[in-house]
Amino acid sequence: MSSVFEPEVVEVMDFSKADRSTETQLSAEEKREIDAEFSHYEDKASVGLEALRIVQKHRGWISDQSLQAVSDYLDIPSAQLEGVATFFQLIFRQPVGKEVILFCKSASCWIMGCARLQARIEQKLQIAPGQTSGDGIFTLLETPCLGDCDKAPVMMVGEEMHRNLTEQSIDEIIDNKKRRHADESTD
Amino acid sequence: MPTITIDGDDYEVEEGQNLLSTCLSLGIDLPYFCWHPAMGSVGACRQCAVIEYKDAEDHRGRLVMSCMTPIKDGGLYSVTAEQAREFRGSIIEDLMTNHPHDCPVCEEGGECHLQDMTEMTGHTNRRYRGTKRTHRNQYLGPFINHEMNRCIACYRCTRFYRDYAGGTDLQALGRNNQVYFGRQQEGVLENGFSGNLVEVCPTGVFTDKTFSKHYVRKWDLQTAPSICEHCAVGCNTAPGAREGWDGKDQMLRRVINLYHREINGYFLCDRGRFGYDYVNCDARLKAVLAARTDTLIESTAARGERIHGEIPPREAVERLAQTLAQAQKGQRRLIGIGSPRASLENNFALRQLVGPDNFYAGLAERDLHLLHLVDAIQRDPRIHSPTTPEIESADAILILGEDISNTAPRVGLAVRQAARNRQRRQARELKIPQWQDASVRQLDGDPSPIAVAGFEDSGLDDIASSRFHGTPEEIAAFGHALAQLIAGKQPAEVSPEYLEMAQQISETLSASERPLVISGCGCRSGEILQAAAQLATALADRNSNPCALYLTCLEVNSLGLAQLCTDGKKALDHLPGALRTEGEAKNPSSVIVLENELCRRVDTATADEIFSLADELIVLDLLHNLTTRRADLVFPAAATVESQGTVINSNGLAQCFYAVYEGPGFIQESWRWLADAAAFCPESNALISTIADWKHCHDLNQAIAEAFPELEVVAELGPDEDFRIDGLEVARQSHRYSGRTAIYADKSVAEHKPVKDPDAPLVFSMEGIQDPDKSPLQANIWSPGWNSNQALHKFLQGIGGKRRCGNGGRKIQRASRSLPDWKPAVQPAGEAEGFLLLPIYRMFGSGELSAMAPAIASVIAQPFVLINRHDAKRLDIDAGDPLEITVGGDRCQLIAEISDSIPFGSLGVPYGFPQVEPLGTEAPARGQLHLLQLETGGDQ
Known part of the structure; x- marks a missing residue:
């Protein structure tokens, strides 16, 4: 397992903190990170996407309140920011589970039988694409291509890439994740 | 080529x-x-x-x-x-594939660009049988309906709203098949040009919500060219009317844009588009009213309000005729009060009837003085009044004291386009064609310099390169300093902190090829107008070329009234004095008020004095108001859409509007009421018989041209009522106008002969000239295969050119006269008491008639008072606190609004807002501020 992205681009969601998803103010940490990012851009409107990613990293998803907080902080219209947030698939405007499964539906994965594997996930977690499992751990999203076609079928769970999937490996991945989250919650 | x-x-x-x-x-x-x-x-x-x-x-x-x-x-x-x-x-x-095919229930149907294009492409067989994506619609306020399922994602709406009009709250959201055009949250669209979405959207996503309330298809509307009466820009409109549900009277259904290249182009502001509904409102006068002799009790009696009852029109006309007869015999004095919102014809008729010496402008002296100043400035050969395309091409703009976003919104929209001229120039240098919209907008050329000096934040602040906030004196001093800098002199009266800004602005204006100065009557300060004129003439002298100076007047015919009333003393402030001297001569006086609400013109004390000194008060107006409530006799006057007439816009352009439909009830043009009275007058003389002989609008136009050589063009504006094209008049109704034989069938199956229009070669029927290329009087823009307003290009000289058969409108020919060299007025050094009240305009609320349109009334802000943050802190006032302002003898209650821009020691008060009209008549003036204690309930 390895990340396909540069480490600083996708960072692990930080769930150790209390749920801050509907707070109307940005935290000092969020502001600091946005300011650091802003130094790379010409104007505030351009840093909107990065600011949303930073806030999502801290809060898990972007609520209306979070959107408004970013809009106020950067002084760009909330409608404009919403345009950005709803354009990018990886900005979540609804609560998601702790593990977001990005399931690849590209041609290669399709040839290699991803439909059967997807059915397996859906049956195992009792969710359809776009839904979150009852225990709040998994969200299943379909994605057009993860760019790893020679190892199809593939999917991402969080920032981890899983390749050459089989029904057995899917069971293992999900069970492992479940176990880990169960351990964390009993700690 | x-x-x-x-x-x-x-x-x-x-x-x-x-x-x-x-x-x-x-x-x-x-x-x-x-x-x-x-x-x-x-x-x-x-x-x-x-x-x-x-x-x-x-x-x-x-x-x-x-x-x-x-x-x-x-x-x-x-x-x-x-x-x-x-x-x-x-x-x-x-x-x-995703369009719902809901044309039968869609209000765009019949004038839908998507329908037209689908037909034109030949896509007549639907093969897609799958499900369609559906969206939730948003509430976008009282003006615009939202039906996103009809969207074809052409992006025109956001390109207009955001890129062209500067709105920030409408965006393309989502992506792929799910693209959604809407707000972040439901709510009223904030931009004052949102109504254009109705015409810009090629299908039925954005439709006119006010029209929905009394909807009919485009082909069922009766149309004639009209002029928007809600400000002095003079935008051309195409109102549509149709018989109402209950009665058989015609009612006004909607207003859409009528292209005029030099003025409104393709776009109208929301006040112009949605303000029309006042003609249908409950306060509309439709019958002749006479005051009864019963006395009223309590508070209303104190202000002399009367109870009115309907009387037959003939009785009323005979009463007016008796008054005229007494006046002719020298037993009664007639005073006429004109109006800047009434046509030239109506004002002229009254002026002739009462005589020039007894004709008052219907304005306070200050406002009349401002109009005369505008007139004098525009007569200077060094001054050029720019058209909208000229405003759009200006490369440096200074706005001095006028809040054009609210007093002349369409001009504000033109200024917004001018902000992109440096970007456009850069595109030219890079050989990018101007029509490559996205490419040109992506260039990071600096915005063109636009300097805004005003009392508070303006709607153009987002494109302003420099901003100056001050009192009228400070703004005038700033303007004079700029004028001196441009003329190469050392400015005397500008504070050092603004000197740098003044130097920068004067350098930019001096260096520009097409500088533009904008000011107007809205600031209600002659000093500012003079400063603007000094500045423009200094630029003209420097460039040896006339300088563009746009001066806004406030009402549709303000400048026309100023032409008819050149005596600055014929203002309402002087009327009580005149009435009193008349009283000594023992002759009773009759005051005839023409389409004017005096309580919006002068302070309450002066208005009350006029009302009580007049022995008889005769009012001709559209709506019930404080003046009609005091009247002995009230005649229902025709609104713009129900009559023909001429108005002169801020640029001195005389334009004619035509009757779209016959006013319901006993409504007729004010001049017709006066002519009727003259016809019934038992005393006959040359004057009375001339007035009695006016039968057609054109008769008056001829009379105006004869009496006022400078207004000669009024007689040449349009064809007279006998003009024919191929033996035909121009049709107001489309070929497909339905129900003609059925509409009166419950009473009679015979087909009614259409009413004859006595004023224009236009017919209230479908038989006649339909082709907009044959006559500018045809306002129904339609061409085979092009049912939507996109048909317009068929009738233009090239895209964006003039209308092929010409737009109406001629500039009045004013004798040119050079301006004197105005010196800045010396400010009185005396200790000023209280706060300086400054007039603040709003697109919704400041217009008298539009405020009576229900949709607009629903978005008018509650009467506010803008108070500087430091003043508020000093006085311990928070936003939302109830305050009372006393000025002169008037007191008004308002809600505190904290402002960072209103000058220290000043208060911004709403101009013309319902309930607080007296404030607007007095500002700028010194007033007192009182904190109101909130009621604490009845527990003590």
């Missing part, structure tokens, strides 16, 4: 254009969605594909999007080639 070949035919075409606009201007039908004549091309919809051939040997060619293809000399193109037609067919089929 380049020559191109389209489908084997050679055309000589204008250079630098794209292929789509070229095809359209040649009359070739080519379907499109995202292109708009005022907004250029983005190549988003792919609907306008054609084939371009490499050379004569190339028989295969390649598909190109015509809107993104610059024409080139010798270019070979095909619109009708099979591959191009097939491609366009597949595009529309794709667009239609």
Whole structure:
């Protein structure tokens, strides 16, 4: 397992903190990170996407309140920011589970039988694409291509890439994740 | 001129254009969605594909999007080639997969660009049988309906709203098949040009909510060209009327834009588009009212309000005729009060009837003085009054004291386009065609310099390069300093902190090729107008070329009234004095008020004095108001859409509006009431019989031209009522106007003869000239296959050019006169008491008539008072606190609003807002501020 992205681009969601998803103010940490990012851009409107990613990293998803907080902080219209947030698939405007499964539906994965594997996930977690499992751990999203076609079928769970999937490996991945989250919650 | 070949035919075409606009201007039908004549091309919809051939040997060619293809000399193109037609067919089929096909219940139906383009493309068979994506719609306020399922994602709405009009709250959201055009949260669209979405959207996503309340199809509307009466810009409109549900009277259903290149182009402001509904409101006068002799009790009696009862029109006319007769015999004095919102004809008729010495302008002395100043300034040969395209091409702009976003919104929209001129110049240098909208907008050319000096934040602050906030004296001093700097002198009266800004602005204005100065009557300060004139003449002297100076007047015929009333003493402030001297002569006086609410013109004490000194008060007006409540006799006057007349806009352009329909009840033009009274007058003399002989609007136009040589053009504005084209009048109704034989069938099955229009060669029927190319009087813009307003290009001299058969409107020919060299007024050094009240305008609320339209009334802010943050802190006032302001003898209650821009020691008070009208009549003036204690309930 390895990340396909540069480490600083996708960072692990930080769930150790209390749920801050509907707070109307940005935290000092969020502001600091946005300011650091802003130094790379010409104007505030351009840093909107990065600011949303930073806030999502801290809060898990972007609520209306979070959107408004970013809009106020950067002084760009909330409608404009919403345009950005709803354009990018990886900005979540609804609560998601702790593990977001990005399931690849590209041609290669399709040839290699991803439909059967997807059915397996859906049956195992009792969710359809776009839904979150009852225990709040998994969200299943379909994605057009993860760019790893020679190892199809593939999917991402969080920032981890899983390749050459089989029904057995899917069971293992999900069970492992479940176990880990169960351990964390009993700690 | 380049020559191109389209489908084997050679055309000589204008250079630098794209292929789509070229095809359209040649009359070739080519379907499109995202292109708009005022907004250029983005190549988003792919609907306008054609084939371009490499050379004569190339028989295969390649598909190109015509809107993104610059024409080139010798270019070979095909619109009708099979591959191009097939491609366009597949595009529309794709667009239609998600379209709900709900035309029967869609208000766009019958004037829908999507319908037209679908028909034109030949997509008549629906193959897609799958489910369609559906959206939730948003509440967007009282003006606009939202039905997102109809969207074809052409992006025109956001391109207009955001890019053209500067709105920030409408965006493209989502992506792919789910693109959604809406707000972040439901709510009222904030931009004052949101109504244009109705016309810009090629389908029924955005429709007119006020029209929904009394909707009929476009082909069922009766139309005539009109002029918007809600400000002095003079935008051309095409109002539509149709019989109401209950009675058989016609009622006004909606207003849409009527293209006039020099004024409104393709767009109207929301006050103009949605303010029309006042003509249908409950306060509308439709019958003649006479005051009864019963006395009222309590508070209303104290203000002399009367109870009125309807009387037959004939009785009322005879009463007025008796008054006239007494006046002719010298037993009674007649005083006439004119109005800046009434036509030249109405004002002139009253002026003739009462005589010039007894004709008062219906304005406070200050306002009349401002109008005379505007008139005097515009007469200077060094001053040029710019048209909208000229404003849009200005390369440096100074706005001095006038809040044009609220007093002349359409001009504000033009200024917004001028902000992009440096960007456009950069595009020219890079050889990017101006119609390449997205490419030009992406250039980071600095915004063109626009300096704004005003009392508070303006709607143009987002494009302003420098801002100055001050009192009228400070703004005038700033203007004078600029004028001196431009003339190369050392400015005396500007504080050091603003000197740098003044130097910078004067350098920019001096260096620009097309500088523009904007000011107006809204600031209610003669010093500011003088400073603006000094500045413009200094620029003109420097460039040896007239300087563009736009001066806004506040009402539709303000400048026309100023032409008829040149004596600055004929203002309302002097009327009580005149009435009192009359009283000594023992002759009773009758005051005739023409379409004017005096309580909006002068303070309450002066208005009350006029009312109580007049022995008889006769009012002709559209709506019930404080003046009609005091009247002995009230005549129902015709609104703009119900009558014909001439108005003169801020630029001195005389324009004629035509009756769209006959006013209901006993409504008729004010001048007709006066002419009727003259006809019934038992005393006959030359004057009375001249007035009694006025039968047609044109008779008055001739009389005006004779009496006022400078207004000679009024007689030449349009054809008289006997004019015919091929023996026909111009039809107000479309070919498809329905129900003509059925509408009165419950009473009689015989077909009614249409009412004859005594004023214009227009007929209230479908028989007549329908072609907008044959007469400017045809306001129904329609061409076969083009049912939507996009048909307009069929009737223009090239895309964005003038209307082929000419727009109405002629400039009045004022004798030129050079201005004196105004010196800045010396400010009184005396200790000032209280706060300086400054007039603040709002698009919704400051207009008298539009405020009575229900949709607009629902969004008028509660009467506010803008208070500087430091003043508020000092006095311990929070936003929302109830305050009372006393000025002169008037006291008004308002809600505190904290402002960072209103000058220290000043208060911004709403001008013309319902309930607090007296404030507007006095500002700028010193007033006292009192904190009101909130009621604490009844527990003590």
